[in-house]
Amino acid sequence: MAVATTYPGTPSSEIGTNLEVLSKETGMYFEYSTNEKVALEVGAAAAASGLRAFVFFKHVGLNVASDPFVSLGYSGVRKGMVILTADDPSMHSSQNEQDSRIFARLANLPMLEPATPAEAKEMTLAGFEISEKLEVPVLLRTSTRVNHARGVVTLGEAKKVSLDGHFDKDPMRFVPVPAVARRSRAKQLERMKVAEHLSEESPLNFESGKGSVGVIASGVAYTYAKEFIEDASFLKLGFTYPLPERKLRRFISSFDKVAVFEELSPLVEEKVIQLAKEENCDLRVLGKLSGHLPMAFEYSPETALALKPELKVKEMGKPIDIEPIVLPNRPPVLCAGCPHRATFYAVKKALGNREAVFSTDIGCYTLGINPPMSSADFLLCMGSSVGAAGGFSESTKQKVIAYIGDSTLFHSGLPGIVNAVFNDHRYLLVVLDNGTTAMTGHQPHPGTGRTHVRPTLPLDIEPMLRGLGVKFVQTVDPYDLGSTTAAVREALDRDAFSVIVSKRACPLALMRKAKLERTAYVIDQAKCVRCKTCFTKFTCPALAFDGKDVTITPEMCIGCGCCAQVCPKKAIEVVK
Amino acid sequence: MTYDVLIVGVGGQGVLLASRVIGEAAMREGHEVVMSEVHGMAQRGGSVSAVVRFGKGVLSPLVPKAGADLILGFEPVETYRALPYAKQGTVVVTDIGRIVPMTVTGGNERYPNVQELLSAMRRSGLRVISFDATKAAEEAGARVTVNSVLIGAISTLRGFPIREDTLKEALLSSVPSKAKQVNERAFELGKKAASL
Numbered sequence: 001m002a003v004a005t006t007y008p009g010t011p012s013s014e015i016g017t018n019l020e021v022l023s024k025e026t027g028m029y030f031e032y033s034t035n036e037k038v039a040l041e042v043g044a045a046a047a048a049s050g051l052r053a054f055v056f057f058k059h060v061g062l063n064v065a066s067d068p069f070v071s072l073g074y075s076g077v078r079k080g081m082v083i084l085t086a087d088d089p090s091m092h093s094s095q096n097e098q099d100s101r102i103f104a105r106l107a108n109l110p111m112l113e114p115a116t117p118a119e120a121k122e123m124t125l126a127g128f129e130i131s132e133k134l135e136v137p138v139l140l141r142t143s144t145r146v147n148h149a150r151g152v153v154t155l156g157e158a159k160k161v162s163l164d165g166h167f168d169k170d171p172m173r174f175v176p177v178p179a180v181a182r183r184s185r186a187k188q189l190e191r192m193k194v195a196e197h198l199s200e201e202s203p204l205n206f207e208s209g210k211g212s213v214g215v216i217a218s219g220v221a222y223t224y225a226k227e228f229i230e231d232a233s234f235l236k237l238g239f240t241y242p243l244p245e246r247k248l249r250r251f252i253s254s255f256d257k258v259a260v261f262e263e264l265s266p267l268v269e270e271k272v273i274q275l276a277k278e279e280n281c282d283l284r285v286l287g288k289l290s291g292h293l294p295m296a297f298e299y300s301p302e303t304a305l306a307l308k309p310e311l312k313v314k315e316m317g318k319p320i321d322i323e324p325i326v327l328p329n330r331p332p333v334l335c336a337g338c339p340h341r342a343t344f345y346a347v348k349k350a351l352g353n354r355e356a357v358f359s360t361d362i363g364c365y366t367l368g369i370n371p372p373m374s375s376a377d378f379l380l381c382m383g384s385s386v387g388a389a390g391g392f393s394e395s396t397k398q399k400v401i402a403y404i405g406d407s408t409l410f411h412s413g414l415p416g417i418v419n420a421v422f423n424d425h426r427y428l429l430v431v432l433d434n435g436t437t438a439m440t441g442h443q444p445h446p447g448t449g450r451t452h453v454r455p456t457l458p459l460d461i462e463p464m465l466r467g468l469g470v471k472f473v474q475t476v477d478p479y480d481l482g483s484t485t486a487a488v489r490e491a492l493d494r495d496a497f498s499v500i501v502s503k504r505a506c507p508l509a510l511m512r513k514a515k516l517e518r519t520a521y522v523i524d525q526a527k528c529v530r531c532k533t534c535f536t537k538f539t540c541p542a543l544a545f546d547g548k549d550v551t552i553t554p555e556m557c558i559g560c561g562c563c564a565q566v567c568p569k570k571a572i573e574v575v576k
Numbered sequence: 577m578t579y580d581v582l583i584v585g586v587g588g589q590g591v592l593l594a595s596r597v598i599g600e601a602a603m604r605e606g607h608e609v610v611m612s613e614v615h616g617m618a619q620r621g622g623s624v625s626a627v628v629r630f631g632k633g634v635l636s637p638l639v640p641k642a643g644a645d646l647i648l649g650f651e652p653v654e655t656y657r658a659l660p661y662a663k664q665g666t667v668v669v670t671d672i673g674r675i676v677p678m679t680v681t682g683g684n685e686r687y688p689n690v691q692e693l694l695s696a697m698r699r700s701g702l703r704v705i706s707f708d709a710t711k712a713a714e715e716a717g718a719r720v721t722v723n724s725v726l727i728g729a730i731s732t733l734r735g736f737p738i739r740e741d742t743l744k745e746a747l748l749s750s751v752p753s754k755a756k757q758v759n760e761r762a763f764e765l766g767k768k769a770a771s772l
Contacts, residue, residue, distance in 0.1 A: 092614060115635075116610075116635070116637075145612060145637050145638065146637075148612055148613050148614065149610065149611060149612040149637040150596070150599060150609075150610075150611035150612070150613075151609065151610050151611065151637075152603060152608070152609060220637065222635075223610075223635035223636045223637065224635075224636050224638075226635055227633065227634070227635040227636045228636070228640070300636075300638050300640070301636050301638060301639075301640035301641075301643070302640055302641055316640050316641070316642055316643060316663075317640075317642040317643050317663025317664065317665075317666075318642065318663055318664040319641070319642040319660075319662075319663060319664075320642075320659070320662055320663065320664055320666075320700045320701055320702065321700055322659045322660065322662075322700060323696040323699065323700065325656060325688050325692070325693065325696060326685075326686070326688070327653050327656060327657055327688065328653060328676075328677050328679050328680045328685040328686065328687055328688075329677065329679050329685065330586065330621070330622055330623045330653075330654075330677040330679070331622060331677075331678075331679070332587075332621060332622035333621050333678050335621075535681075535682075536682070539678070539682065541621060541678055541681075543681075544676075544681050545681050545682075545683065
């Protein structure tokens with residue numbers, strides 16, 4: 001591939017980490033785009049110019065990119081284009097567990113579904129070939145247990161890439177005015193007929209094993225079925241849109257009973273039921289719709305057990321009796337010295353007894369949901385904090401405060417800000433600017449002043465917002481709790497759209513670059529009155545309470561000095 | 577025959593690195609290997625787990641409940657939390673050093689007695705090898721070598737299908753050259769601790 005683009009999101013982020021390295025070796029162009037829609041558009045232009053393009057993001061990223069995605073199903077590409085979506089069944093790190101396979105049907109684009117890391121590599125290559133045959137992008141649908149799995153993969157040679165594309169103009173194809181779009185629509189349907197044929201012939205849909213029942217499986221669910229279901233014939237589906245109808249008809253005709261093993265939506269299952277009806281065969285289909293298998297959450301080896309006694313399942317180990325001991329939970333928390341904690345604290349302080357609705361966004365700061373900060377009341381998706389805050393400010397009399405991170409602001413916050421200026425919304429937006437995309441692994445963004453390869457002109461948030469017509473913008477350092485609180489107070493009193501940019505680098509990012517300068521703090525136990533204000537109201541994980549004294553854990557403390565400002569007795573001091 | 581290893585701990589302890597070393601060693605011995613990990617919010621102090629499965633016909637990236645042959649725990653509460661994956665005959669190797677979560681330091685939850693956790697595991701019929709791996713790592717010369725200590729410990733287990741040499745080579749090839757010595761010491765101390 002010659003061009004690759006993404007916006008980071010778990011479980012797809014590690015692909016970018018690898019492509020950073022690979023692009024240096026091969027001369028491939030790789031960029032962190034400002035959001036998934038832009039990433040897809042950059043990739044589409046490359047593929048229209050005759051270069052292979054690879055675009056990847058998490059499942060909800062495909063929602064963001066869905067507009068160009070559906071249009072691409074009309075105009076298509078000239079060279080191979082593979083779009084990878086990383087679904088997250090069970091929502092290990094996501095707000096929903098949508099089944100992105102539905103997008104293939106929506107956009108009339110072919111789709112491949114790998115079950116293992118080795119297949120992910122093979123199907124990326126196969127995807128490019130299919131894409132080049134049909135001149136449309138191919139959707140590569142992965143899931144967490146494929147993305148965060150490791151296995152033996154045989155690598156090919158990383159070939160040198162030259163970025164010598166050329167866009168041959170053809171507005172009658174690439175500019176979908178209604179007359180063009182109507183023609184493309186007809187072509188699209190013809191193309192899907194060819195895709196059906198490719199799916200029928202594809203070695204990615206194959207049979208294995210011999211047994212008394214049939215099992216049809218796709219994605220990682222196949223690995224559980226194949227390893228743990230015994231006495232079964234398997235039809236493994238890798239080319240899952242369009243489905244190979246003839247192959248399916250042939251397969252189901254040999255059995256009285258077929259189990260369908262797929263995560264999330266019963267898409268293959270519905271097709272199997274439809275085909276069985278058409279064939280007029282008396283087939284029992286075991287799956288989600290029959291009530292045997294769960295509709296929600298990811299599958300696991302135990303999911304196969306739900307098919308007992310209809311199917312023979314491999315003997316699992318004998319469980320032990322576990323004595324019930326109550327174990328403490330270990331939820332993720334904001335890191336020691338995280339500037340977000342300081343910002344939340346200062347805003348709470350400025351609010352005093354006043355109530356506010358906190359419209360939050362996606363990033364580490366969503367952890368503000370936890371007490372005592374309790375600074376997250378409403379969230380839909382990336383960038384929703386700003387739009388929704390406008391809605392709250394117009395439809396309620398409550399104070400409204402929105403939180404958005406810097407990367408998320410560039411991703412999809414800007415239209416909401418323009419909307420707030422245009423429609424004169426009255427709320428406070430706090431930009432939590434830590435100079436990185438922290439949550440997904442510290443990728444660069446338009447404000448960081450660097451791409452993954454070179455320095456670039458940083459978009460400075462305060463002047464940018466002034467340029468957009470925001471009247472009140474003030475940048476503060478959240479480690480200075482007093483000034484931050486005062487600025488928030490002033491902004492809240494304005495009762496108009498105001499922005500505070502709370503700017504402080506992510507300490508974890510600094511630590512990784514070995515650029516963190518630590519100042520050691522200690523609690524003077526003679527001055528401490530055991531009020532535990534620092535511990536209960538500020539809750540930095542570097543503070544520990546042993547039932548009697550609060551102490552600072554030196555290995556964890558990064559020396560932000562915030563707890564020292566919180567202490568009413570000035571008992572927290574710099575170590576001399 | 578497959579051999580299933582479940583590795584559990586807290587973000588930052590080296591759970592993922594340990595899984596890669598074991599997986600690499602299994603691959604070097606010609607096994608089919610499948611690995612997976614959950615590390616969504618790991619760096620923010622949450623629980624982390626990783627799976628290494630190897631042997632003929634392994635496909636699933638997840639260990640079935642009551643399916644682990646070995647549970648390697650970096651933290652005693654996390655080890656106990658993993659017990660649904662233990663079966664009769666599972667060996668548990670665990671560090672006894674506690675990492676107390678915020679839920680406990682905040683006074684909302686209680687951290688159970690570590691000896692009690694270990695005794696309860698033994699009463700469940702598990703073979704438990706427990707020791708202070710952090711102390712051993714410090715003795716080796718660097719606290720960050722805890723995972724080398726634990727890998728050293730599992731290398732001596734009866735029935736563990738990977739040779740000690742392979743495991744050690746895989747470990748040492750995963751660390752920068754100037755850290756080889758200290759990791760080798762840690763590996764040996766782990767071996768010693770496990771055979772006591």
